[in-house]
Structures are given as C-alpha cells and as structure tokens.
Amino acid sequence: MATTLTTLPDMERxxxxxxxxxxxxxxxxxxxxxxxxxxxxRWSPENTGAPFGxxxxxxxxxxxxxxxxxxxxxxxxxxxxxxxxxxxRFAFNVYALGLKKPWLRYKIAHWDFTLExxxxxxxxxxxxxxxxxxxxxxxxxxxxxxxxxxxxxQFQKRNIARTLKHLxxxxxx
Numbered sequence: 001m002a003t004t005l006t007t008l009p010d011m012e013r014x015x016x017x018x019x020x021x022x023x024x025x026x027x028x029x030x031x032x033x034x035x036x037x038x039x040x041x042r043w044s045p046e047n048t049g050a051p052f053g054x055x056x057x058x059x060x061x062x063x064x065x066x067x068x069x070x071x072x073x074x075x076x077x078x079x080x081x082x083x084x085x086x087x088x089r090f091a092f093n094v095y096a097l098g099l100k101k102p103w104l105r106y107k108i109a110h111w112d113f114t115l116e117x118x119x120x121x122x123x124x125x126x127x128x129x130x131x132x133x134x135x136x137x138x139x140x141x142x143x144x145x146x147x148x149x150x151x152x153x154q155f156q157k158r159n160i161a162r163t164l165k166h167l168x169x170x171x172x173x
Contacts, residue, residue, distance in 0.1 A: 013137055014153040018127040021164040025171040027087035027115040027122045032057055033171075034113050035090040037064045037079070043166040045159055046070055059084050065102060066094075070148075078102035082110070089114050094131070107131035126164055128156040 023030060033039045035057035037050035046068050053064030062081045068074070078096035083089050091112040096102035110129040115122050130152055132140055141151065148155035 013130070013140055013151065015130045015133060016127060017153050017157045017160060018125055019157070019160045019164055020123055020125045021168050022118055022121055022123050023168045023171045024121040027117055030115055030122050030124060030167075030171065031085075031087050031090060034115075035084055035086075037066060037092075040066070042170055043163045045162045057084070057086075058090075064092075075099055076102050077108070078105075083112070087115060107133070124164060124167065126160045128160060 036054055037047075037058065038054035040047045041049055047066055048069050049067045050064050051067060053062060058064060058081045060081050060083060062084075064079050064081075066077045066079060068077065075097050076099070077094045079092045079094050081090070081092045083091040089112070091110065093110050094108040096105045097108060098104055108131045110127075110131060112125075112127040112129070114125045114127075116125075117123075130140075135143075144150065144152045144155070
C-alpha cells in the first residue's frame with residue numbers, strides 16, 4: 001500500500017490522508033459493498049454499524065447514521081452521500097455526531113472511496129479529509145491529542161491502512 005502523507009513541522013496540520021490497495025475483485029462487486037454503510041464494520045477498526053439509512057447501496061443525497069467505537073468511547077454520526085457511482089466511487093460527508101443520537105452539527109469529515117480497474121482486480125483508494133478547516137491549529141492539536149493520542153491525520157492514516165487491509169482480505173478470501 002502506498003500512503004500519501006507528507007512530514008510536516010509539529011505546528012502544521014495535514015488535512016487529507018489517502019492510501020491505496022489492489023484487490024482481486026471487480027470494481028462493481030466492491031462498490032456494491034462499499035456503498036452500503038452497513039457493511040463497513042467488516043473492515044473498519046472504528047465503525048460498528050449503520051442502524052439508520054443503510055442496508056443497500058446508497059445514492060447521492062441519502063442520509064445514514066454510523067455507530068462508532070474508539071476504546072471506551074461510543075458515538076453516532078450522521079452522514080450524507082455526496083458521490084455514488086457504481087464501480088467507480090462512493091463518498092460521504094460526516095456532518096453531525098452525538099453520544100446517543102447525532103445532534104452536534106458541524107463539518108466533521110469527508111470520506112471518499114475511488115475504484116479503478118487494474119488487470120483482473122481493482123485499485124481502491126480511501127481518502128479522509130478533515131472537515132475542521134475553520135478550527136485554529138492549536139485547538140485542533142489539543143482536541144486531537146485528547147481524542148486520539150496523536151493528530152487526526154496520523155490516526156486516520158493508521159485507520160485507513162487497517163480498513164484497506166481488512167477489505168482486501170475479505171474480498172480475496
């Protein structure tokens with residue numbers, strides 16, 4: 001896997017992280033699973049389900065909730081699909097979160113999965129973009145350290161690598 005991550009001075013934030021993996025499955029087969037957020041717990045180290053709005057491939061404009069866990073912390077997010085093109089791409093914005101229901105609304109993150117045919121398989125690129133672009137760097141650093149023990153881009157780099165590793169293993173088993 002080739003991770004896109006630039007080393008930056010401690011005072012700067014990296015707002016986007018991507019990683020790529022090649023999987024021995026067709027883009028259409030992969031998209032049909034990726035575009036159904038209820039499937040994400042099979043691969044994600046953090047997502048535990050999609051109790052609202054999922055259960056089938058979603059189209060642009062669809063809203064779904066995602067349940068998540070990091071250590072003892074549990075929360076739910078509200079997300080809206082921004083791109084859903086069979087065999088090519090699935091993307092969504094995370095724009096609300098809360099402990100029992102998503103009530104705190106702000107621009108949280110954007111997730112994007114792109115699929116490209118390669119040989120007899122598919123190159124999957126997963127990209128996370130930090131939605132907190134209006135936060136001052138110092139406040140993001142304090143929050144990130146509290147929430148993840150590191151910066152969010154470093155944390156998400158590891159999460160993306162694990163998600164893609166599990167996705168590859170799942171589709172190739």
